[in-house]
Amino acid sequence: MSEWTHIMAGKGDDEGDTSVIVQTRPKTKRPPLYKVLMLNDDYTPMEFVVHVLERFFGMNHAQAFEIMLTVHKKGIAVVGVFSHEIAETKVAQVMDAARRHQHPLQCTMERE
Numbered sequence: 001m002s003e004w005t006h007i008m009a010g011k012g013d014d015e016g017d018t019s020v021i022v023q024t025r026p027k028t029k030r031p032p033l034y035k036v037l038m039l040n041d042d043y044t045p046m047e048f049v050v051h052v053l054e055r056f057f058g059m060n061h062a063q064a065f066e067i068m069l070t071v072h073k074k075g076i077a078v079v080g081v082f083s084h085e086i087a088e089t090k091v092a093q094v095m096d097a098a099r100r101h102q103h104p105l106q107c108t109m110e111r112e
């Protein structure tokens with residue numbers, strides 16, 4: 001992406017209008033990132049949450065167990081940060097797995 005500045009020059013009575021376009025700084029905007037959040041509840045088994053974190057967030061067992069415990073104790077935790085499309089997919093995967101297993105586990109996303 002580029003940003004352009006339009007300069008109008010040469011507007012004397014003996015000349016026609018002369019326009020030049022010069023490129024100033026290159027403008028690259030990074031896409032926004034989204035936090036995926038896991039919420040605690042009283043019913044979802046700890047092992048299921050650990051399994052979900054391993055399966056959909058590429059964590060090893062120790063990492064998954066640690067994050068699960070953080071959610072259990074604090075009520076909520078960020079489990080990853082992704083582009084909008086990837087975050088949406090992760091949330092859908094977690095919510096679908098929870099629904100299939102009839103657990104009330106909740107997962108949401110929030111713009112960083």
Ligand code: TYC
Nearest residue numbers: 039040041044045046071072
């Ligand atoms: N609090 C649940 C229990 O005691 C465990 C749990 C952890 C549930 C994390 C959800 O996101 C969660 N069985």
